Amino acid sequence: MDIVVVATPELGDRSYVVAEGTVAFVVDPQRDIDRIIQICAEHGLIVAAVGDTHIHNDYVSGGLALSSELGVPYLVHADDQVAFERVAVRDGDVFEFGPLNVEVLHTPGHTPNHISFRVTSVSDPTGVVMSGGSMLYGSVGRTDLISEEMTEPLSRAQYRSAHRIADSLPSETELMPTHGFGSFCSAVSVQEVSDGTVGGERRVNIVFKYPDEDEFVAMLMASYDPYPAYYRHMGPANRAGASALRPMAPRRLSGPEAAELCGAGAIAIDIRSRHEHYASHPRGSYLMEYGSSFSTYLGWMFPSDSAFILVTDSSSDPVAAVRSLGFIGIEEIVGQVEAAELSLVLGEGSITAIDFAEYFDHLRTTPHQLLDVRNPSEHRQNRLPGAIQIPIYEVANRIDELDPSIPVVVHCAAGFRASAAGSLLTQRGFNVVVINDDLANGLARL
Structure with a gap:
């Protein structure tokens, strides 16, 4: 059995393509589904089904878009109230997709209806567990994203779900979480590193450092920092179902055009390197250097429904910036403008x-x-x-x-x-x- 990891460093998340022969099962895909389609084409794979481990809080899922485009089943927990057709699954359900055997495990904690997928095959009967936001490497998914009232019961559920995974699966089972690679969906962690198996996590994961559930829950709930403001929009977007993300370069604006839009309320975001911004930037523009933290902090600091103008130079990648913002549902990018051109109209500043x-x-x-x-x-x-x-x-x-x-x-x-x-x-x-x-x-x- 082969596993292709599809990382999204901007969000600290991973999606997965699990394959046996030419048959593939895709777990927790992002909206830019062409990445998955291209990977499958390069490996000669045919996607048999798509699954989401939960209604995501940190990004807009590509599960519906991918399954619809490919005409394959989309596995979502039966109790998640969604506005689209899906295959409603529950704990213990088993699906056979060609040589792949997919078992659904209800692992609540990160969300009430969170599920993990245990995937096995004849050639790999031990298989892998795609644990989403349940058990992570060294940690667990945070439990305070639904509501303050739900945080304690979800923390208790998370403790029990992690123990269920460790107690019910062979210790050699590979663990493949979605969160935990920089995502704010991850809770407090440990510095020790395991071998990436369920047994390895039993040795090092913080959830197993606390034999008493009450002590673990108290520690977990006391450890949380605030999470990005845009998270509150992700659940509704994912329950409604999102279209595929196929980013294009924003319309090029002249300095006067961009200045007029800024005067009407658009926010000028300078995506150039911070060093370029220090030296010279259009007055009124806000620095948000494009990189691995770009979309997280932009979505945290500015209202998601704002109109944005990207301030660029010849080395900028505005398409990558549009893609990164699309992951979190920010899509009103009204244009791009060269920094020097906007400075001629608004004046020049430095830091x-x-x-x-x-x-x-x-x-x-x-x-x-x-x-x-x-x-x-x-x-x-x-x-x-x-x-x-x-x-x-x-x-x-x-x-x-x-x-x-x-x-x-x-x-x-x-x-x-x-x-x-x-x-x-x-x-x-x-x-x-x-x-x-x-x-x-x-x-x-x-």
């Missing part, structure tokens, strides 16, 4: 960026506000003395906690979040210095 050596050598003893925009748990773990802690996603709403008459020096863990927050503060009239450096270099100076 001072330094490293921690420069900060400690030249700024540490001067009047300033040191702002830490990391998550609360990161700040609790280690911090620079005197730092004000406001997570990046709360800066806009807590800006009154900062004094606009005193310079603000912004840091995070490595520079991405500090740069984005510094850009926002610059647009609000603050005198900003961004520390674009690894925090470890700062802590080493203490």
